[in-house]
Amino acid sequence: MAYSHHFWSSIKNVAVERMVQEALRCSSVVSILDTDVEEQIFSPEFAEQLKNIKLPATRLELLVKMLRKTIREYKNTNKVAAEKYEELLRKTLEAYHERKEALSAEEASATQSEAVSAIIDEATRQAMDLLRQLGEDKESSRGLGLTFEEKAFYDILIYLRDKYNYVYGEDKCVGSLIINDKCRALAKKIKELIDVQSSFTDWLNNQKFRADLNKKIYFCLRTEGYPPEYNKEVFDQVMEQVEHFKTYAGD
Incomplete structure (x- = not known):
């Protein structure tokens, strides 16, 4: 019996979703989601926690969630600075999705998998750099002699x-x-x-x-x-x- 491409895609999507849900139940992810943004997200320990998450796509998804959370909290005090980081994050994610969509459907699966991994790694690197910039921005009041x-x-x-x-x-x-x-x-x-x-x-x-x-x-x-x-x-x-x-x- 022949199965359609759509059928196999559905099976694959269910399997991937199950893997993600399993990852989201792991202690590293739960620990990070419970992180006190103001105190911990800019620490080296937070980066180490992220490394413990084995699935790159889950790591990126979690990093983006935490970035959005801390930008939202920053916006409560400093609207104009937070909006700058909102825009930088939007551009990072926009570029990420554009690169994924640009992958040719004709590529061999192994090659495509490597390309997707490279795209996820680059987006994660950019998101981590954005997190670093945001941390420096929030700390800069001391250097300015301001509260x-x-x-x-x-x-x-x-x-x-x-x-x-x-x-x-x-x-x-x-x-x-x-x-x-x-x-x-x-x-x-x-x-x-x-x-x-x-x-x-x-x-x-x-x-x-x-x-x-x-x-x-x-x-x-x-x-x-x-x-x-x-x-x-x-x-x-x-x-x-x-x-x-x-x-x-x-x-």
């Missing part, structure tokens, strides 16, 4: 300056860090204003307190000459980061 929360405002100030192409302060490169003293000082002032307003309860739902903080931040930005020429979009995006910070990380 983790102040860095969120420093990042939005640098991002908007570059987006709208205006000059504000002078950048100094210290290793991989870009240090701008004017943006650093302004980020601290914005955070100070928020801290004062935080002493009032139910800040987000109180229009009077919100309007008062908006006014204070507006005058702070104008006094500090940020941006050099008034730009409502810049002010609105700074305030968007302020409200995002208060919503997710300011409690």
Whole structure:
């Protein structure tokens, strides 16, 4: 009795799915999924845990899940920085899927298997590099002389300056860090204003307190000459980061 290609593909898919499910039950995977992202995901021990997972596709899938998890948590405090890593991860996965789809159906199975393995290995290497960059980014507040929360405002100030192409302060490169003293000082002032307003309860739902903080931040930005020429979009995006910070990380 002849079986169709679709039949054998279905059998193969079921077998692969069973292997993946079995792998997901192994202690290494469970241990990693339970990892406290803020404390452990950037450690050498996390990389060692990943190595214990024998199936390359499962290792990559798990790494992507953990990256998405830590980016999502980072976004609660620092929206603009997290969005940069979201985009880098999206491009990495897009390239991975494009390379897999480009494999010719005419290739011999052994050759195709080797090609798939190479594609998975490359995507895993890129994802690990992205994880390293994200860890360095989160730690960079120390090198900037800022708290983790102040860095969120420093990042939005640098991002908007570059987006709208205006000059504000002078950048100094210290290793991989870009240090701008004017943006650093302004980020601290914005955070100070928020801290004062935080002493009032139910800040987000109180229009009077919100309007008062908006006014204070507006005058702070104008006094500090940020941006050099008034730009409502810049002010609105700074305030968007302020409200995002208060919503997710300011409690």
